[in-house]
Amino acid sequence: MDNISVWSLVLICLLACCLIMAAAWVWSYKIKNASVVDMFWSFNFPVIAIILFFFAPGWETRLIMIAAMVTIAGGRLGTHLGKRILSHLDEEEGRYQELRRSWAPNSERAFFFFFQAQALSNVLLAIPFFAIAMNTEVGVSPFEWIGLSIWFISVIGEATADRQLARFKKDPANKGKVCDTGLWYYSRHPNYFFQWTMWMAYFIFALGSPYGWIGFISPAIILHLILNVTGIPATEEQSLRSKGDAFREYQRTTSAFVPWFKK
Known part of the structure; x- marks a missing residue:
């Protein structure tokens, strides 16, 4: 066709x-x-x-x-x-x-x-x-190789964050506690961060094609949703309701989105 x-x-x-x-x-x-x-x-x-x-x-x-x-x-x-x-x-x-x-x-x-x-x-x-x-x-253009490389890192990062959180929640001893181990030690939402970088990877990959620049719409929308709508705001509201002061302390000491290296 x-x-x-x-x-x-x-x-x-x-x-x-x-x-x-x-x-x-x-x-x-x-x-x-x-x-x-x-x-x-x-x-x-x-x-x-x-x-x-x-x-x-x-x-x-x-x-x-x-x-x-x-x-x-x-x-x-x-x-x-x-x-x-x-x-x-x-x-x-x-x-x-x-x-x-x-x-x-x-x-x-x-x-x-x-x-x-x-x-x-x-x-x-x-x-x-x-x-x-x-x-x-x-x-295959250089943009496509770069996009593929970023995509690979993003998939591994998001899967790792999801697995770490699932393992933390599975332990009955952690009930009511905040997950602050692994990637969650450096960011409150590493899964969202890697989800966004994945959409950036698709955009970069698309730059190797005619009109691929229009693809910037996708990571822009995803970033807006994560930062302002259904992502971080809704998730943190629920965490504040369920974990209270423990989560407020976690908010104080961690990055909301982009992982950073804590001392």
Whole structure:
């Protein structure tokens, strides 16, 4: 399908993500737990990458590279979130409980549109993938090698942070305590930091393709969400409610986002 347009690919991906999120909403409605949206949001990126691999006209090696990168990263994060969510499926996570209360009595209808908005965000954030997938030039550019290198470091960093936090929470002796070991000793949110650098890696990778510079939208949106919306603010509010003074002390002595070396 070498003659397929980028807009046709966008529409196909949007339709796929919307259908997946509609099915996810039906499930969340039945179990009264909207937390499941997080893992489906993560899994939608591999769905987009696979669609582009099969239908986009780009150079095959480049398509394999970006499809592998997105599938590995999105699949890992989705699986990690899925394990956490499925372990307490009968208990909706705090931020979604707050949304349910604020949207009452029409919370389920509001959640349907919320899930669809997440599908739209999947496609918007995938802008670098579309630019990369349309590039028919043969050969890997320096931007692509740099992007791949940063992506590799980011995946390892995010996976390490997630594993350290999961191990800390699994120990009953740590109940009510703040995780301040490993990467969490240097940053309160190393997982968010490496998630953002991963999107920077996709953007840098896209710079090797025509119109790839438009991909800056993705790390910019991710950074805004992390710093101002659903990332750090919501997470720290919950931690302050559950851990109180212990978390306030942790806030005082650590960086909120970028890891730094403490003495």
